Amino acid sequence: MKLPPVEYEAPRCVAEAIDLLAEHLDEASVLAGGQSLIPLLALRLARPAVLIDINGIDELSGMSATDGWVTIGAMTREYVAEESESVADAVPLLAAALPLIGHDAIRSRGTIGGSLAHADPAAELPAVARALDAEFVVRGPSGERVIPAAQWFEGFLTTSRRPDELLVAVRFPAARRGTGISFQEVARRHGDFAIVGLAVSLVLSGGVISDARLAFAGLSDVPVRATAAEDLLVGERPSTELFDEAARRATDDVDPPADLHGSSDYRKTVAAAIVRRGLRAATDNARERQ
Amino acid sequence: MTAIAAERYTGASIKRSEDPRILTGAGRYVDDIKLPGMLHAAFVRSPLAHAHVLSVDVSAARALPGVVAVLTGADLEAMTVRAPDPLLALFSTGGPTPEFSLLATDKVRFMGDPVAIVIAESRYLAEDGCELVEADYDDLPSVVNAAFALDPSSPPLFANLGDNIARPHSRNEFGDVAGTFAHADRVIDFHIDVHRHQNVPMEGRGCVASWDADLAAMTVYAATQSVHITRNGVAARLDIEPGQVRVLAGDIGGSFGLKIGASREELAVAAASRHLGRPVKWVEDRGENLTASGQAREESFDVRAAVSNDGDLLGLDVKMVIDTGAYPGMGTMVPDIMQAILPGPYKLEALGFESTAAITNKASYVAYRGPWASETFVRERVLDLIAKDLGLDPVEIRLRNVAARTDPPASMITGRPLVGVTTSEALERVAQIVDFPAFRRRQAQARAQGRYLGIGVATFIEAAPGPRGPGGGLGHESMRLRLTEDGIVALFTGQMPHGQSHQTTLAQIAADEFGVPFEQVRVVVGDSDVVPFGLTGGSRSATMTGGVALHGARQLKAKVLDFAAYLMEASAQDLLITDGNIWVRGDPASAIAVSEVARRAASGPFGADVDAKLEVEATYDGGEGGWSGGTHCAIVAVDAETGIVKVERYVAVEDCGALINPAVVEGQIRGGVAQGIGAVLLERSAYGEDGSFQSATFMDYLMPTTCDVPRIEIEHLETVPLDADVNFRGVGEGGMIVAPPTVVNAIEDALSPFGVRIYEQHLPPARILELIATAE
């Protein structure tokens, strides 16, 4: 399973990368961590004419926290984000999801931006980004624009990044007081992709749920917000009955894919179970964080 | 290496002599071999399960810079001759053999069937070349399950067979089957399925073949379980003498039955090397290993059990269908082996057994660690199902049915004597180690909280090598032992270790018998010009090779002492060898180093009455042989909302005779159990309805990891010694044989509140939820 012939460019700055993207458009693939792209090349499932390796672009790394947002450079390695105290503090849902991504060696190379630009609907970070309404900062020949998560994920392995744009950073809102989170994952083995996963973020004020965000991994070709369940939860006090009903509403209309690891019905059943578990865990987490 | 000051090596967990190179990256596996002028091969493989090959256009591939040659199936037919599979030639039971070519010529018969070989300067370029080969196919209906294969309307895969039956239906009866069933209190019917899964060694198949045109000699660097069987296979296909082929094997990255003889691809590589006059390397990648190397265990069973109301299993009548894939090999032999030991350690009075082997559009059925393992799965599942029907405890029903150990021993209804079998002791010991009543209390508490724990037990025996008796002999094992000029006791064996640690265990035995330190013994393997015939497989080596090492070392010692007696002007009876020195009993000052005696022997000549050739050719017939066996117990936790199963605790009580090296034995057991857990929870070689193979990567074929296999508690029973000297028995396959029913029995126990009954071996999470839903 050797990679096919491919041209290789290693730009040293974002501007150079954008020039290359503008030149090659759909014939180019951006090589970040490579943990998703290189297997596709090895299996000869992807055949780009050019690899644009952005590992040498220093300005794409680095994290900062300002004005209630945590901005993470696209080339920030997953293990760096995992070890970051400010991520643990300000974006606890991201901190909870990161250790579930593959294995240690994958996270040595894999990047926050790369995973989100690859947009595998069964991966952890797309669900987190969708739950938190993260913002995607892309830069192209005509400048920079910010794309909210709801518009970023367009389809299976497809984002709204234009072929001549580079994802340079992702912004996550800092968790408010009263936040409780949970990342639930049902996978065949430790470190595998989710068969179904759920990113949950709640805000409890005075014992009442004032904000509820639930985003599924593995239920569709993009991460999916369970808006019917979210609407139910806001304004209510946590209870088993409430969570059971939320689970029903979250999974009523879903039509998950079927594959070797589970039928559509199986995913639907498990999705409901992890809504119940995720809501309980997020509620407990909110109490612990106070 | 520092000298180990063990008084007796045998029975101690001596550190492996293999490890210093393994741990430092100095092992030599086939893909590490580099020869001057070496080329690399890759195969064009069929994307279809069943099709006529209309044309294969290799012109674009041949024109690619870096591609040296492209050979089609027809090209290879012209440069080789038809020959039977060498493993089958050894063990064949007769029956029709489909004729097939090394690469597909007019037909492809499974997805992945090789159609052309591209030989290039690098594997990268060879794969590029493969993409340029244009093969044109005419799709045929696929035969994707045995049921359709046995239907006369299914398109025959092989024209010369006329149908898709690899081995005609046969039936045998042992005991009074009709009478036993007529008089039984109950007759219960079951249908049990075992799914297709596979060996998956971490190193795939591969070889480097190097033809020397001047010498008309072929050297093959192989990954194989027998250098001689590989040699014979290569010689036969290339139509040369076995003496013109030398097979060398270094370190091998696992096999579990896969790498025996020479595969079609390896033979094609050898032919290509001869054709080009240059060395050619092929090492399969993971996709090839999963898709094309071969698979195992896809068998289905219709079982009738004749049972008494008290839980006596009186008789079994079994109809088996085995799916042997497209190029039948080992699969046709497996039913016979199963039939012979299906009764296990139990007092079965009657057995009816019939089998059919079907040909389908799948990769070939190959030997996989305990190829007959489904007999234990079927028997141990049936016992649990009967126990549930009758309200009996799973340990009790087994104790009730185990044949008592008598003298002379009882025999299985199929003929083999159950001599030295310690199944009852194993069952009782498991019940002592695992506090069943305490578990039942914990289980009840957990159920009240909506958590589902289960406990399962299964027992097995394995002919490792099996008892001497009316079933016939045990074959024999050869070894050459030599005291080399520099004082090393060298053992030349046809064993071909690929994880079994023979270079350590055989040295332990020889060191003890001969009287030298462990470091003064060297086990020589892996050169067909040098070692006697042998095969590592069937869990035979502990007895057969351990035995020939023991007796051979004694014979060599006697010879050396005769020579030493001449040197020391003493009587051989008065001489001892301890710790590498030969000395006269009672006179420590007389000691001469073994190495010195060896040096002197090499510096002859001596008189005609002095034998200074310090070498013996030993053979061993297995002595009294014996059974290995054991009882395993698993505790599982099943999440009834997600279907995820965790094995919480696993206990193995084993009797594998005397232990040569306990750490090695335990490693074999644990590795086998891990494969059994993998089979039940994770591993399946999946085919679609059109015959497409769906498990071609490690994202789809899931291997058990550190988080799937718990600590496995192992206890060794004191064995019943049968032989004065050699009571080591094989342990390589047992774990994989008995772990699947152990785990499935536990899962069924966990799900008993739902009324679940399990008649299959593969239980991924989705299936667990289905079983719960359909039982309710």
Place this chain on the structure above:
Amino acid sequence: MADITLRVNGTTCTGSPEARKTLADFLRDDLNLTGTHVGCEHGACGACTVIVDGRAVRSCLMLAVQAAGREVTTIEGLAPDGGLGTLQQAMWDSHSFQCGFCTPGFVMQATAFLTGHPDASEQQIREALSGNICRCTGYQSIIDGVLLAAERNRER
């Protein structure tokens, strides 16, 4: 093809690999360091694990050209002068391995893990090694080797 320079096991090495050549293949073919093994070529088995700039990495998922300027350690570079390091010795003492094919990947992954987590529990070790596949051992002996190495490191 570009010329690259990198440090491997403390030695400066150069090469001219094609861009598509993986680091695993570059180490094995161009530098003759065959201790790093290839088990799947899609990052799922860990057999090819090496250490790059202090982090465990799957060398089949890195291009050789991406290792330019980096510090790479392979199994051959772990132990001083043909001896055995603490982890290797502990694994020898624990009968950690059988066929040896997965061994270099496990040793490199465990080395990287123990450096950052010298007091890891068994469960943490299991999770850290859950991306390395072994077909022979059932893992217990490998875990025991890592635990023994950690204990010996603490005793120093």
